[in-house]
Amino acid sequence: MLRPEVLDYYLRGGERDRLRAGAGRLEFLRTWDVLTRTLPAAPADVLDVGGATGVYAGPLAEAGYRVTVVDPVPEHVSAAAGLPGVEAVVGDARELPAEDASVDAVLLLGPLYHLQERPDRVAAWREAARVVRPGGLVVAATISRFASLFDGFVKGFFRDPAFRPLVEQDLAHGRHGNPDDVPRWFTSAYFHRPEELPGEVADAGLVLRRLVSVESPLWMSPAALADFLDDPALLLDVLREVEEEPSLLGASSHLLTVAARESVGGL
Secondary structure (H helix, E strand, C coil), rough: CCCCCHHHHHHHHHHHCCCCCHHHHHHHHHHHHHHHCCCCCCCCCCECCCCCCCCCCCHHHHHCCCCEEEEEEEHHHHHHHHHCCCEEEEEEECCCCCCCCCCECCCCCCHHHCCCHHHHHHHHHHHHHHEEEEEEEEEEEEECHHHHHHHHHHHCCCHHHCHHHHHHHHHHHCECCHHHCCCCCCEEEEEEEEEHHHHHHHHCEEEEEEECCHHHHHHCCHHHHHCCCCCHHHHHHHHHHEEEEEHHHHHHEEEEEEECCCCCCCC
16 A cells, blocks of 8 residues: 555654654644634544554544544554544555544545546545535645655755755656665655645535635744743634635645535535
8 A cells, every 4th residue: 555665664654753743743733723614523533544543643533532543554553543432443545444524524634645547536635525524624724845855954964965866856846756765754655735635626526615724934044933832722723813824835834724515505
């Protein structure tokens, strides 16, 4: 289900600590903030597709949601299943192990990263549309087309001459891939332009609700973030005000797309 280099990246713990500090911590706090304002009230059934070890599933279960993680990495599934109130199964976003119209919300907070071809991404969107109930929501995360460009300057990756060709490849067509498939800088992925997302949503038969900037450009200021992440109330409050500003979408490392399955009588 996963390309070998992608599976290897996750088996080596590539994402284990990423959301705990710096820009990763901002990503987690902002994603959680958007989810708490977007998902239907608990108790509700949430399918967390690509939910890995349950970094969001665990808090959702604590908040009273009935959560099932679907992930292609068996080790992730074992870890998620050990969380209180969380069920977990091995599966692929393009062929979900769930009945039609069986959940109130679907999270795609990882699968669209690693589906480099548009038909595969639309297939994942369509599966989410199939399993969510009429009126239910699908929330999907994507990486910005410009993430590696900005990240290269923030983290000094451009000092390595192999990094610039990778960035130029990302900018040209969005398909991120490391030389010789060795994941020196993330792993094989697809980086979206914001304007691509409405078309993918529409092709899946869903209705676009919102495009949300997760980190905004602040993810490129690690020193400034350090002053706010221990007590992030002000930071989160201010970022809510600009989270749908179109001119900032491409500068955020991640975007969240909120879509809905049309109810019988319309939305």
